[in-house]
Amino acid sequence: MKIAIASGKGGTGKTTVAVNLALALENVQLFDCDVEEPNCHLFLDIDLEKVEDVNIPTPVIDKSKCDLCGKCSEFCRFNAIAVLPKEVMVFPALCHGCGGCTLVCPNGAISEEDRSIGIIDKNKGNDGFEFYRGLLDIGEPMASPVIAALKKHIDVDRTAIIDSPPGTACPVITSVGDVDYCVLVTESTPFGFHDLLLAIDVVKTLEIPFGVIINRYDIGDNSVEEYCISQQIPILMKIPHDMKIARLYSEGIPFVVRMPEWKDRFVQLFDTIRHEYEEARS
Amino acid sequence: MKQLTVISGKGGTGKTTIAAAFASLAKDAVIADCDVDAADMHLILQPEILETIDFTGLDVASIDESLCVQCGKCKDACRFDAIRDDITINIYECEGCGVCEYVCPEGAVSMVERKAGDAYLSKTRFGPMAHARLGIGEEASGKLVSFVRNNARTLAEKHDKDMIIIDGPPGTGCSVIASITGVDMVMVVTEPSVSGIHDLERVLGVAGHFNIPAVVCINKYDINEENVLLIEKYCSENGVEVVGKLPYDDTPTKAMLREMTVVEYSDGEFSRRVKEIWENVRRHLHETSGHTLLTMAK
Ligand code: SF4
Ligand code: SF4
Ligand code: SF4
Numbered sequence: 395m396k397i398a399i400a401s402g403k404g405g406t407g408k409t410t411v412a413v414n415l416a417l418a419l420e421n422v423q424l425f426d427c428d429v430e431e432p433n434c435h436l437f438l439d440i441d442l443e444k445v446e447d448v449n450i451p452t453p454v455i456d457k458s459k460c461d462l463c464g465k466c467s468e469f470c471r472f473n474a475i476a477v478l479p480k481e482v483m484v485f486p487a488l489c490h491g492c493g494g495c496t497l498v499c500p501n502g503a504i505s506e507e508d509r510s511i512g513i514i515d516k517n518k519g520n521d522g523f524e525f526y527r528g529l530l531d532i533g534e535p536m537a538s539p540v541i542a543a544l545k546k547h548i549d550v551d552r553t554a555i556i557d558s559p560p561g562t563a564c565p566v567i568t569s570v571g572d573v574d575y576c577v578l579v580t581e582s583t584p585f586g587f588h589d590l591l592l593a594i595d596v597v598k599t600l601e602i603p604f605g606v607i608i609n610r611y612d613i614g615d616n617s618v619e620e621y622c623i624s625q626q627i628p629i630l631m632k633i634p635h636d637m638k639i640a641r642l643y644s645e646g647i648p649f650v651v652r653m654p655e656w657k658d659r660f661v662q663l664f665d666t667i668r669h670e671y672e673e674a675r676s
Numbered sequence: 677m678k679q680l681t682v683i684s685g686k687g688g689t690g691k692t693t694i695a696a697a698f699a700s701l702a703k704d705a706v707i708a709d710c711d712v713d714a715a716d717m718h719l720i721l722q723p724e725i726l727e728t729i730d731f732t733g734l735d736v737a738s739i740d741e742s743l744c745v746q747c748g749k750c751k752d753a754c755r756f757d758a759i760r761d762d763i764t765i766n767i768y769e770c771e772g773c774g775v776c777e778y779v780c781p782e783g784a785v786s787m788v789e790r791k792a793g794d795a796y797l798s799k800t801r802f803g804p805m806a807h808a809r810l811g812i813g814e815e816a817s818g819k820l821v822s823f824v825r826n827n828a829r830t831l832a833e834k835h836d837k838d839m840i841i842i843d844g845p846p847g848t849g850c851s852v853i854a855s856i857t858g859v860d861m862v863m864v865v866t867e868p869s870v871s872g873i874h875d876l877e878r879v880l881g882v883a884g885h886f887n888i889p890a891v892v893c894i895n896k897y898d899i900n901e902e903n904v905l906l907i908e909k910y911c912s913e914n915g916v917e918v919v920g921k922l923p924y925d926d927t928p929t930k931a932m933l934r935e936m937t938v939v940e941y942s943d944g945e946f947s948r949r950v951k952e953i954w955e956n957v958r959r960h961l962h963e964t965s966g967h968t969l970l971t972m973a974k
């Protein structure tokens with residue numbers, strides 16, 4: 395079963411929930427899909443080793459074959475290739491690697507070379523707990539290919555917990571697109587509520603069953619809870635505002651480790667999710 | 677004209693709260709909410725929308741079933757797995773590259789425009805504002821950020837304002853890059869947690885990569901003072917000034933519930949410190965030369 399942890403707004407506790415849930419379960423894989431700012435590993439006592447580079451095939455021009463006809467740049471919809479009076483220039487950071495320019499070049503002057511935009515790494519020596527992380531290189535704009543490469547490591551026979559990036563744009567869709575269930579983490583503040591509504595729009599559009607976790611539920615107001623009840627959206631868990639939790643978070647310690655009573659609650663959370671998912675399926 | 681972008685790397689550090697407070701403190705600024713996939717600034721600034729502009733992102737492939745002979749050439753050529761086995765387009769995966777249109781022997785594929793969001797020109801109690809709403813799952817968030825920034829610039833010229841305050845998105849990818857290219861300075865709002873520090877280092881790396889001067893503001897400093905020392909050390913080693921520290925306080929939440937900026941809501945310690953930070957930032961902004969202005973993304 396693939397469970398994504400997402401939120402419209404960043405900083406609501408998405409990573410906290412993903413890590414604590416993964417640590418409370420057995421035979422689990424955890425994926426950090428927030429490849430622009432991956433944080434899960436900071437809460438895990440692990441060593442990372444590189445698994446692979448994430449590459450984008452980028453055009454390379456053979457000057458001796460190119461007659462500067464301009465077809466490649468005319469085709470490219472991302473302005474990644476320009477034909478100047480004397481040469482063809484490629485702007486690698488803009489190239490999506492679609493392969494179009496190679497196809498259209500009438501002189502076979504374009505070949506492709508892999509260009510790394512990020513990496514995938516994982517924890518060393520796992521005993522039942524497998525962690526994969528994607529990391530987008532600094533200055534690279536495109537997160538989605540890294541996320542797509544990361545998700546290829548999902549083992550369908552195990553439970554996969556996916557920490558999604560914040561927001562509602564393409565990297566989020568790539569992360570949550572094909573999951574079985576989505577947990578939306580929010581706060582009971584006007585910002586949290588507003589962004590939760592956006593996130594709900596996303597999961598509804600993708601037709602993914604979902605429930606809500608309200609973090610720091612005792613600050614702000616009750617609008618999130620009232621809304622969920624009125625819309626019959628399951629509230630899967632409520633986490634209080636607690637200086638002890640905040641402090642542990644700041645030190646990079648998952649609170650299930652220090653506050654064992656929470657471990658049972660996360661196991662319960664998983665059971666609830668499974669139940670909700672089965673209901674939604676039938 | 678001066679442009680300042682407030683970013684955070686990690687979400688939830690209080691970036692929008694502080695950017696909104698800056699908007700109320702700046703006398704002559706246009707406000708641009710460039711956190712286009714989860715825009716929140718309007719909840720505090722309550723803009724009156726004067727003009728809505730359709731934003732069209734990248735084109736998307738569309739297949740004419742009556743012409744398609746199911747040969748599968750398009751599906752084989754698409755590198756983004758955006759064409760399903762039954763030769764229909766998954767619009768969320770389609771990057772709009774146009775390869776399928778090119779390879780289709782039957783001329784069954786065409787590239788069509790799609791609306792990817794709305795951009796707004798508005799007025800607020802603190803001055804003009806440019807903002808937007810990105811459609812769900814859209815690819816073009818960087819492009820929309822540039823669009824909002826251009827709108828802000830137009831507003832600034834029209835209303836004779838000499839500053840643009842930009843609330844940037846989280847992360848380090850396309851929308852962040854689009855929100856900081858060509859600005860005079862970025863302010864990174866961080867918090868003293870291990871994740872806050874990690875994300876701060878990455879986002880300062882992005883600013884450095886594009887040669888943009890940066891300063892740092894530490895929010896919720898009293899959550900972990902040892903980590904504050906680590907941040908200060910890191911910043912001083914990298915020549916980045918820490919312009920101020922804010923305590924963990926319920927003022928932002930209370931102000932938010934009243935749809936007010938923190939400085940409107942209270943004169944307390946939190947607001948006093950925000951004002952100090954603003955003075956620092958303003959001084960820095962006037963010290964930076966406008967050398968990067970020309971590179972502003974189209
Ligand atoms: S299409 Fe080929 S021959 Fe024409 S300009 Fe591009 S690389 Fe050169
Ligand atoms: S591979 Fe595609 S995106 Fe890259 S330069 Fe060629 S046409 Fe443009
Ligand atoms: S336009 Fe490009 S990404 Fe979209 S379906 Fe066609 S080949 Fe695939």
Ligand code: SF4
Pocket residue numbers: 739743744745746747748749750751763779780781782783784785
């Ligand atoms: S290439 Fe054209 S004809 Fe062939 S399956 Fe695709 S759309 Fe249909």
